[in-house]
Amino acid sequence: MKIPFNNPVPVGNEEENIKIALQSGHLSGDGAFTKKCHTLLEETLGVPKVLLTTSCTHALEMMAILLDIWEGDEVIIPDFTFVSTVNAFVLRGAHPVFVDIRPDTLNLDESKLEEAITPRTKAIVPVHYAGVGCEMDAIMGIAQHHKIPVLEDNAHALFAKYKGKYMGTFGSMAAQSFHETKNFSCGEGGALLINDHKLVERAEIVREKGTNRSRFFRGQVDKYTWVDIGSSYLPSDILAGVLYAQLEEREKIQAYRKTLWETYHFALKDWAEKENIQLPTVPEHTEQAYHMFYILLPNLDARQKFIAYLREHDIHSVFHYLPLHLSDMGIRLGGRPDDFPITEDVSNRLVRLPFSYGLSSSEQEQVIDSVLRFKVL
Ligand SMILES: *Cc1c(COP(=O)(O)O)cnc(C)c1O
Numbered sequence: 001m002k003i004p005f006n007n008p009v010p011v012g013n014e015e016e017n018i019k020i021a022l023q024s025g026h027l028s029g030d031g032a033f034t035k036k037c038h039t040l041l042e043e044t045l046g047v048p049k050v051l052l053t054t055s056c057t058h059a060l061e062m063m064a065i066l067l068d069i070w071e072g073d074e075v076i077i078p079d080f081t082f083v084s085t086v087n088a089f090v091l092r093g094a095h096p097v098f099v100d101i102r103p104d105t106l107n108l109d110e111s112k113l114e115e116a117i118t119p120r121t122k123a124i125v126p127v128h129y130a131g132v133g134c135e136m137d138a139i140m141g142i143a144q145h146h147k148i149p150v151l152e153d154n155a156h157a158l159f160a161k162y163k164g165k166y167m168g169t170f171g172s173m174a175a176q177s178f179h180e181t182k183n184f185s186c187g188e189g190g191a192l193l194i195n196d197h198k199l200v201e202r203a204e205i206v207r208e209k210g211t212n213r214s215r216f217f218r219g220q221v222d223k224y225t226w227v228d229i230g231s232s233y234l235p236s237d238i239l240a241g242v243l244y245a246q247l248e249e250r251e252k253i254q255a256y257r258k259t260l261w262e263t264y265h266f267a268l269k270d271w272a273e274k275e276n277i278q279l280p281t282v283p284e285h286t287e288q289a290y291h292m293f294y295i296l297l298p299n300l301d302a303r304q305k306f307i308a309y310l311r312e313h314d315i316h317s318v319f320h321y322l323p324l325h326l327s328d329m330g331i332r333l334g335g336r337p338d339d340f341p342i343t344e345d346v347s348n349r350l351v352r353l354p355f356s357y358g359l360s361s362s363e364q365e366q367v368i369d370s371v372l373r374f375k376v377l
Contacts, residue, residue, distance in 0.1 A: 002314035003367060007358025008180040008187075012249045017241030029234025030214075033241040040247050041191065044159075045166045049194040051207055052240055053233045056155045056177030056190035060088035062233060063123075063151050063173050063192070065206050066199050069094045073122040078108040079323050079343040081127045085153045086324055094122065096333065098325050100340040104281040105129065106350075109342070110138035117146050126171075127153040131183075131289030132282050133162030136170045151175070154193070158183060159254060160289035167289070172196035178243050183253060183291055186243035189235050206230040253357055257290035260355060260364060264293045267368045275376045278349075293355045294320070300348040302376045307351055313370040317351050 021033055034052050041050040053059045069075065071093030077086050079098040086096045097116050102109045106129045113124065124143050126134040143150045150171035157167040158176055168174035173196065178189035192207075194200050204214040210230030215221045246253065265279060272279050278296035282288050297303040303319065310317045323343045325335030338344070354367055 001311070001316040003316060003354050003359070003363050004356075005316040005318050005352065005354050006181050006356045007354075008185055008356065009358035011246055011253060011357060013245040014242045017245050018238055021236075021238045021241040024237070026237055028236060029240075031237030031240065033237050033244045034235070036244050037191075037240050037247060040244070041193070044250075045169055045193070047169055047193045047195060048197055049200045049203070051192045051194070051203060051233075052235050052243070053190040053192055053207065054235050055084075055179065055188055056153070056175045057084035057088060058231075058233045059175035059190045059192040060084055060151075060153065061091060061231070062203060062206055063175065064089045064092045064094070065229060066173070066203055067123055067149060067151075069122050072120060074118055074120045075122060076113065076116050076124045077324070078125075078127050078129075079325055079340040080106060080129065080321050080346060081153065081324065082155070082321060083324070083327075085125055085127055089123070089125075090329075095120075096324070097121070098330075098335075098340060100342045101129070101346065102135075103342050103346070105132050105134075105283065106346055107132065107134040108139070110135045110142070113139060113142050117142070117148065121146070121148050123149050123151050125151045125153055127155075128157035128160060128167050128289075130280060130294060131156040131160050131291030132280070133157060133160055133167050133286045133288075136162045136165075140170055149173075149196075152193075155179075155182060156291040157289045159250065161287040163285050168193045169195060173199065178246075183257065183289060184243065184246040184250065186235070186239040186246070189239055189243055202228065207233040254290060256357055257355075259361075260359060261288075261290045261293055263361075263364060264353060264355075264368065268295070268371060271372050275374075277376070292352050294350050294352045296346065296349045297351065298349070298376055303349050303351055306374060309374050310367075310370060313366075315354060315367055315370055317353055319347075320350050320352060321347060323347050 038050045069092040073094045075089040075094045080101045108126045152171040152174035154168040154174040155177035160167045174193040176191040205228045210228045216224035324330045
């Protein structure tokens with residue numbers, strides 16, 4: 001297709017950094033570029049500890065290990081999210097308890113959170129959909145009242161804010177993704193943000209195959225040995241070099257994404273109103289991350305026709321998550337139709353327009369031109 005949904009392009013020193021990493025004699029994890037990424041994220045966000053991981057999925061898996069999630073535990077998750085948000089916990093034996101989403105921001109509906117809590121609830125995992133923060137005052141209030149840790153799936157929302165505070169700094173931990181579809185990418189990659197100091201030492205161990213290798217290299221122990229469960233969650237320093245090049249250009253990337261988002265919003269406003277199409281809601285008290293631009297058609301039929309219509313115009317638009325409770329796995333876990341009506345409805349009606357740093361303004365104009373000529377009836 002002529003205009004792809006996502007076009008991951010280099011933005012700065014990616015190739016240069018790959019060369020430097022290759023010549024450094026340190027290709028494995030935790031080399032110079034990894035450390036630069038850690039410091040940049042820790043200082044920019046004000047997070048006590050950041051650890052790059054091989055993916056957001058793996059950062060989520062680390063969270064489940066670090067909280068000792070085990071068989072019979074329950075974890076609260078929005079029904080409208082990527083499979084990794086839930087899979088990381090199910091992998092440890094936990095039972096997912098899904099919660100429906102708000103019809104405006106499509107984030108976890110905080111008014112339905114309290115009723116999902118039981119004595120077995122071990123974590124609440126909000127997802128800041130499309131880079132717009134969840135209602136963190138309400139969520140943190142409920143979590144603190146019940147003494148349940150909050151873990152943020154922040155894959156969409158790096159550098160977004162809720163009431164002036166960065167997303168990823170509310171929960172005891174947060175997971176980032178640097179997959180090629182995200183705002184900042186090294187192809188495949190992620191990070192674990194740790195806000196709870198008590199979890200830092202064990203996080204280093206879990207990330208290093210259950211060994212105290214990090215402490216050994218800092219000279220804090222004289223033997224390097226197996227001390228806990230763990231796995232291999234370090235990305236190569238070559239990938240960290242690519243990521244660092246992107247993070248260094250974060251202002252340029254975010255400014256361009258903001259322009260794309262605002263251009264779509266302004267150009268499509270009147271058309272959307274006339275065609276009974278819903279545009280994204282971004283509450284006043286949030287600063288979004290400009291992760292995507294979605295629209296909600298009136299119904300499934302219109303959405304399918306819209307995607308097919310754009311395809312005929314060589315434009316790739318895509319729908320998004322299917323309700324987790326109606327996936328094959330969700331049904332096996334007891335999911336039934338109508339359990340979460342907002343998610344079921346939104347999932348049928350949502351479509352994402354081409355949106356990436358690699359989308360040129362003339363390509364965006366073409367997309368807008370085509371969209372404006374689409375009529376629902
Ligand atoms: C992309 C994404 C993930 C998974 O990220 P990976 O880095 O590919 O593992 C998890 N959760 C959400 C909400 C995502 O968008």
